[in-house]
Amino acid sequence: MKIRTHRVVRDGDEVYPDGEGTRFFGLPAWRICFVLCAAMPVALLAYTYASR
Numbered sequence: 845m846k847i848r849t850h851r852v853v854r855d856g857d858e859v860y861p862d863g864e865g866t867r868f869f870g871l872p873a874w875r876i877c878f879v880l881c882a883a884m885p886v887a888l889l890a891y892t893y894a895s896r
Contacts, residue, residue, distance in 0.1 A: 866873040 868876055
């Protein structure tokens with residue numbers, strides 16, 4: 845899948861930039877970063893707990 849760095853939204857005859865910014869696999873980059881930043885500490889804590 846092609847990574848789009850600038851997505852546009854078509855509304856009738858008007859074309860304007862998407863407010864979500866860069867997208868990866870159809871998801872805005874900020875959402876992917878948010879999920880990774882939230883999931884990483886949980887995964888590290890789970891690993892630490894399981895390794896004891």
